[in-house]
Amino acid sequence: MRRPIAIVTMKAILLVLITLITFSVNAQKVSTSQTPGWLVKYTPDLSKKPNIKNISDGYYLLLLEEQHNEELKSVYHHYIRHIVSEAGIQNGSEISIDYDPQYEKIVFHSLVIHRDGQVINRLPSASFKQLQKEQDLSRFIYSGIYTAYHILEDVRKNDQIEYSYSIIGDNPIFNGKVDHRLYFVAFEPILNYYKNLIVSPKRNLHFKPFNNAILPTKRTENGSIIYEWNKLDVRENEQYNYLPSWYNSYNYVQVSEYNNWNEVARWALSVNGTPTPGPLLQQRINAFRQSAAGDTSLYLLLALRFVQDDIRYMGIEIGEYSHRANQPDKVLTQRFGDCKDKALLLCSMLRNYGITANLAYVSTDNKGQIKNLLPAPNAFNHVIVQVLFRGKTYWLDGTVNFQRGSLDEFCEPDYQQALVANDTTTELTPIVIRNKGSLNILETFTLPDNQYKDGSLEVVTDYNREQADIQRAEFASASMESKDESYLRYYRKLYGEVSIKDSIKVQDTVNNHNILKINESYTLNGPWKKDSTTGKLLFTLNAQSFYDALPVVSNPNRKAPVAQRYPYDLNYKIVVNTPINWTINEAPVHISNSYYKFDYIPEKGDQQITLNYHFETLSDHIPIEFIPEYVKDFKRMNEVSSMDLTWNPFLSSTSNKHTSINWLALALAPIFIMVFSWMATVYYKHSIYPSNNTEPVQIGGGLALLAIGLVFSPLMEISQFFKLPAFSYDRWIGLYAMSENINITAIQLFLIMEMIIQALLVVGSILLAVLFFNRRDTFPITLATYYFADILFIFIDQHLNNYLFKSSTDNAINNYYILFPLIKMAIWIPYIRMSDRGKSTFVIPYNKPDYN
Incomplete structure (x- = not known):
């Protein structure tokens, strides 16, 4: 399972690498064999020619063949690459295959080069290197995935590289049940395409197409059912920013052998049922009982904060432990674990005290979109805990650090849908957000009365609830000096020469009210800038904290939804003390719809300007049909996100009020x-x-x-x-x-x-x-x-x-x-x-x- 957020430091990574030394996983060497006899006969048309304009990497695939035998747990792959240029020699002369040596092995069947009518067999001399992939180490996840890697020698223009292999094996955690997502999209020409599933008639498979994908044709051969696809969607690579994590525009078909969500919930219970506490865990439970002195709410908080803060996050997700949690006593002994380890530990501690607690499976990527998927374990990538306590439902995440405040002030995580692992579950349970954090920012500028004097900037930021938890974790992972420098760079980017007047001051209220307050103090060195064409002085206010919260979208014809921060509630005030009475002619702006709310109210005092912003998101995305309206709203919001103050001190109405004598x-x-x-x-x-x-x-x-x-x-x-x-x-x-x-x-x-x-x-x-x-x-x-x-x-x-x-x-x-x-x-x-x-x-x- 994946952790949604991880804070990484070089020191932590080194500790992880040291830990990994103790885990010795020997990757199996690549073996060879004849082409499997169970394959369905497929005859490609190798005379096809591509449109040369569609080739970008110097080669194309003349053949892509993929056959899945679900009974033998074997997947056969067959490729022919045609090299058309020198770029193709560079980009297409390597073979890499990812696999998990805990339960999979690679068997090569062929590796030849077709050159000028000759067939050159490279398989006998092929040497595959075994490389540990571990691309998720930065997120403290060790999966044990290896890459079999081979560099072909003597590859030339117009060569055809043909190779085939099988990956045999399946994660035993799924008990042999089918759970796939088969994609049918490519960004390069593939002239011959074939994919199938070969299954026993005893299996009851469910298919669901997405994004206009085509369902397979079905036939029977040699007592097996064959599901076949031979059509591929070749498209241009979409380049969109601000895409929701759940958005997937590719053509794919989900295949699942699970009939309903109850089957998935029962699978989860069989894999991660709540065990009886061992001696070490029981000792910890007794200590918390004594500290709580009969206060169940206090006991719950003590157990949660122990799991969150004292058990560090580290996922050793090798083999079946990709989904099976370690026993709580083991996690307690090693003092580290991933999301499912932490969730099971917390469940065990709460249930022992009589609190109703269940593992809850969620998706940090798909979020609420999992309700549109077929029931299957791989719909989820994260585990939290559902707690039923005093008539209320709480969703507790053991991987969140420094979560403070009372239980009723906790903010629900934005996972939207959960599968609660118990016998009575028949459908997904919505995670309704009732408590939201907020962010209150006050920036106070004091501008001098001439170009050569310095001004000042005082910033007070209140982080509430969830926002406080996030900031508290960030401050715990960085020094105050580095935070000073980071904040200073932020304001220097906006206002030029800025220096720190006083170091950051942090006031943390962690008991009754979860509020983190930060005070910043800066000197603005000569904030007035001279306009070389008019001779006037200029200072530009930037409501950057508000602008940073907006997804920048300018194309009203965009064909993908726009992700936005959610939940997010920003109250932002800029106060400017000016040397003269200023006139502002801006009108308030009010925008409200089903996806976001925005209010802008400018105010004027004698020698003071106040800009009030409020921005709140009501959804995690802006749908495609609403994007033209958002583009218009964004333009309006962008227009008021900055203000130019220009001043000619020689002609101002107060210019005769001299403060000093010549x-x-x-x-x-x-x-x-x-x-x-x-x-x-x-x-x-x-x-x-x-x-x-x-x-x-x-x-x-x-x-x-x-x-x-x-x-x-x-x-x-x-x-x-x-x-x-x-x-x-x-x-x-x-x-x-x-x-x-x-x-x-x-x-x-x-x-x-x-x-x-x-x-x-x-x-x-x-x-x-x-x-x-x-x-x-x-x-x-x-x-x-x-x-x-x-x-x-x-x-x-x-x-x-x-x-x-x-x-x-x-x-x-x-x-x-x-x-x-x-x-x-x-x-x-x-x-x-x-x-x-x-x-x-x-x-x-x-x-x-x-x-x-």
């Missing part, structure tokens, strides 16, 4: 203010008119409105002056986030010049107020010059900003800033120049005595 600009500002003030003083002494005795008019009329504007103008200019980006250190060094095509020094010079001109406007606004209230003769021309300079500055500044910072401000705003001084200029300059009051008010030269 001391260079602050030092230069008073220097220019003093220079411009000195220039204003010099200018103030300049006069247009010569000294005269004209009496100026008092300020009044429309000039009173102008006076109000000139009083508040310096205050507004000073306010604008200190909001300039040149005074922000964050803005100053953040210039490196802009386009690489712009000279950063030139941009910094622009910001300084912007500050200088604004300083000139501040001093100019104060000078205007002074000239106005002193009714100086230079006021009209100074006012006109000031308005024109203001308009010109605004126009040039806007266009340079748009060019240097790769932005485009609103045209309405641009027009407002220019239009306002234009209107003032259009009103006041003509009024002062043309009105009698304007002409009579501003006439005082610098040296004119004060008339006020």
Whole structure:
């Protein structure tokens, strides 16, 4: 029997190999004999020619003949390979045959090469190597399978290699009953094909075709019944990912001699009936009784966890022990066993305490599809235990490690159907999933307020029930250091330069609630990335844990079902603390059908974004007819599995909230203010008119409105002056986030010049107020010059900003800033120049005595 999941380390494999040294299985040498006399006569048409376009390995099979004599337990094989190219010499010049020397032997009948009309007999000189196969060692399974291997010498193009042999013997565990799956599919040309079953009329065989396979023709010959097939389905190799383990698209016929599931259950009882505990097992049972102190539930958990955690998994499945369990006392002594060994040990311990427990045969591959098969032992590859306790049914797997929590919190395994080994079984028993594990993930990002600062990522993951068991086993088989590195690689793949702030912290609750909590803490090194075309900063959120749970399917015309994780229940939240108020326009997504459910809800706070995901599978697969809908749903789900956050810190609404001061600009500002003030003083002494005795008019009329504007103008200019980006250190060094095509020094010079001109406007606004209230003769021309300079500055500044910072401000705003001084200029300059009051008010030269 096979274990569904095995966790492998190099140390464990070495221990297995050391263990195997103690098991000496001598493979039988290949013998030779004449062609069996029981064969049904079959005459192939050796003149057939293949379509050369269909040959991919450099050779084709001119003949494939397979005859099964169920009474003699002998299978005859006959092949003719035709080599058509140099590739065929490489690929078709070896013969390999798998067999179990415990109950099978290989007898060769012929091995010849047909070359240019000659028949070269290679059988007398053939030397077969006996190789131990053991391809399942990585899963701690030792089956004792050998490969008889022979390399042909002197093989040439256009040779025909013909060989025949018989494999004689059958696993005695099945008591001679027929249980086969015969496949009728090939991916290479086979020109002559023949397969049969030769059985006694006393046998009652049942046949079931799958995937449009053809049932055999039936005839009688020499007192035997012959079932024959001579048609093969040659097809292109299907290339699909995410295939369910139970999916089989190949043409095959199942043949079984078992009439019903009760026969199979009785066979299982005869092979693995619950034995009486020996002294060693009884001693262990008594110890658990004492520890439980009359608590049956506690006794059950003690026995289960002992079998799961203290009896290591190792399958020595040689010969009949492929299906026969070792005696519990032996398993207890060696402290290892496979699934059936563990299941029988657990059954013995529970039954001794009066708990109803039965072996339950399941298929980790076929799962619920075994209900579509004919009753037969080979429908199953795994054994667990069914426990009836306090009115409830529990399905306990002795090969699961680190299963914790109370009995009622256990999650049923997804094997879907089971054959309970007892006398009353007449059909398969459904394994209904009532308890499911869940996975809760919270990722909290804190993004910095400029490109050169670091951010942080805090991850809290709650594994519940079954998910906790899986993670607990993984952590037990790896060091914390390796886990740190593994998790770090995961986030580096998503977010670039990431470093560990604190090592992983694990909090395990194993008693009342089976919850495993993991805390991770990382530093995001410069998470903002500069977009070279726009100069904006970019950070991409990835809901990778959700995306990893989705089968990636893009072809709506796929002709195979899609496997998905089941059971699976993910609650995934991403919280992002941002440096500014963000706007998100995404709408929630809700998808629900018979196979999966998905919910996506984005939320926005002041400076926080929250993305909520929930994904739950309701079936282990998506059927073919629903795939077009899934492809559409996948596209919708994929669209919300990531989010791009782009930010131009130079134009954001909070860009004026500087967190630090640019001391260079602050030092230069008073220097220019003093220079411009000195220039204003010099200018103030300049006069247009010569000294005269004209009496100026008092300020009044429309000039009173102008006076109000000139009083508040310096205050507004000073306010604008200190909001300039040149005074922000964050803005100053953040210039490196802009386009690489712009000279950063030139941009910094622009910001300084912007500050200088604004300083000139501040001093100019104060000078205007002074000239106005002193009714100086230079006021009209100074006012006109000031308005024109203001308009010109605004126009040039806007266009340079748009060019240097790769932005485009609103045209309405641009027009407002220019239009306002234009209107003032259009009103006041003509009024002062043309009105009698304007002409009579501003006439005082610098040296004119004060008339006020």
